[in-house]
Amino acid sequence: MHYVKSKSILSAKNGMNLYRGCTHGCIYCDSRSKIYNMNHEFEDVEVKENALELLKKELIKRPKAMIGTGAMTDPYIPAEKHLKFVRNSLELIYRYGFGFTCITKSDLVLRDLDLLEKINEKSKVVVQMTLTTADDELCSILEPNVCPTSRRFEVLKMLDEAGIATVVWLCPILPYINDTEENINSILDYCIEANVHGVLCFGMGLTLRDGNREYFYEKLDEHFPGLKARYIKEFGNDYSIPSHDEKRLMEIFKYRTSKAGILNDTNEIMSYLSEFPQKSVQSKLF
Structure with missing residues (x-):
């Protein structure tokens, strides 16, 4: 530091x-x-x-x-x-x-x-919380020095009980690691139970560019042997790394959030996050 x-x-x-x-x-x-x-x-x-x-x-x-x-x-x-x-x-x-x-x-x-x-x-306060995997063991690999997803879920519930709005970032979704129907549904279960206001999802995948790509690949070699070679073969040096199952996973995401009354439109959520409430002022008659 x-x-x-x-x-x-x-x-x-x-x-x-x-x-x-x-x-x-x-x-x-x-x-x-x-x-x-x-x-x-x-x-x-x-x-x-x-x-x-x-x-x-x-x-x-x-x-x-x-x-x-x-x-x-x-x-x-x-x-x-x-x-x-x-x-x-x-x-x-x-x-x-x-x-x-x-x-x-x-x-x-x-x-x-x-x-x-x-x-x-x-x-107004909105706390945004990132959730990438519902599996705490996998979470300890993907996000090793921070509290596990199960604890973040507890935090979301406590914030809701305190009357504070929350938004979940459902990203990134890493191909061949956490891009499963079970994982997406489990995270959405958390979101629904915690009464989140919105879920931001920019697609099922991740982005890689110089700097973070090298670190990510180093960690793939450490924790997921052989996966780096698969990424290089399929994606090369692409910036956008989509899940092969993106279409189906996005359909699940949109269906379940819409059914639960949770915002899922990126522009709508971003507008909500930036919107400052205008307090109404009652005029007095003299």
């Missing part, structure tokens, strides 16, 4: 990355890709030491909106336990009346449930 000073903390669309790099160890992580120009080892997490100071300044001058984090780095990495950059950011978001959404795989999000509830009462 190392510290840097940053010039800004919020993107034009109110995205926020307090950390750069991750220690969850997910074998498929796109954030390892060279395209992002990370000039340090991925596990050597970069901490923006002046992030809170910058966030306060930017929240003061920006119109009210949803503040999002987790697109590049899971905000609830283990270091957050003692650094508390996310928690302190939530305090600022609450103070200045903004909404909040994050993408995570960690049950550490429950530490901040008190603040999430306060923000949700004042504006």
Whole structure:
């Protein structure tokens, strides 16, 4: 872990990355890709030491909106336990009346449930949780340094009980590893029971490019001997790596989410995530 000073903390669309790099160890992580120009080892997490100071300044001058984090780095990495950059950011978001959404795989999000509830009462909170496999043993291989899927399911239920909306990212689905009807149905069972608001699925497959491809193949050799050769033969250096069973699995996904009343349209879910609630103001007659 190392510290840097940053010039800004919020993107034009109110995205926020307090950390750069991750220690969850997910074998498929796109954030390892060279395209992002990370000039340090991925596990050597970069901490923006002046992030809170910058966030306060930017929240003061920006119109009210949803503040999002987790697109590049899971905000609830283990270091957050003692650094508390996310928690302190939530305090600022609450103070200045903004909404909040994050993408995570960690049950550490429950530490901040008190603040999430306060923000949700004042504006809006949506917690997004990634689920890739319902098999905890397989999960320990695909996502080795983070809580298993069964625990994430418990987190989703606890958030629902607290009145906080949730969205599940059903991705990536890795050909010949977790692209089975049983796995997709089991994850959807979790989503339905946890009363999630929406499920994001960008197709049954994954993406690979320079940087994350090499790491992914290294882990295939370690845990799934012979599978790398199959990937190279079938997909070469393609960016998009679809499951051979994508059509049938997507039909299952769309049918079951629609039947359960769960949002499954990507554009509709993205609009929901970015939409800041406008509080109605009653006019007084004098």
